[in-house]
Amino acid sequence: MDAPESPEDYYARIEAALGDERRLPVAVEEMPGWDIYPYEIDFLKIKPLAPLADTEPARRGEDPETCWCAEPVDPEADGLVWSNDEWKLSTDLDGSGLPIMVWLSPLTHCDLPTMPPAVAAGLGPLIATVSAAVEELPSVGRVQLAKYGDGGAHLHMLFMGRPARILQFRGSPMLDWEENLPRVPAEVVARNVRPVAEALVAAYGGRLGPAARD
Ligand SMILES: [Zn+2]
Structure with a gap:
């Protein structure tokens, strides 16, 4: 069997499907045509395909010396929801458009792909605890998880609460909706993250951060 496909061959297949101005046609029979897709498609155009980059760019904190983890965690840091000696959970106090959006990072x-086995073993139970606590929130219908890591090199797993009973926000287009939703006030963010932080303290010890406490 041949080796796995090269980036050039993958890109060439996309290029072969381009129409005018190097644009892909909108897949109207797929998600852009579903009710969960946030935009009307009558005037929708996909951006022209950019060239294949020569390499993957370096991310923030690629070198541990320059990463945030080179300094001890400040227990009073804005946005800190919970921490113990191995992990921290953070949020954005300016709010997202969702009832809750938090991210979990190991302090290592x-x-x-480079998680030491002990960190990997700790991650599974934490994912279960955070997911359960997020889904317990009355304004959350379902938890969504994401690991992108295109900007920051240090592992950060996102947990996002899909608003309860707003079925149009289901699935992966939720983030496109999110960008357009009004920001959730800081005081509401604090009320929503607190039970998640308390569930983590109950299960793993550690302490509530200012975002869950004040
Ligand atoms: Zn780091």
């Missing part, structure tokens, strides 16, 4: 410098 690693990304998902």
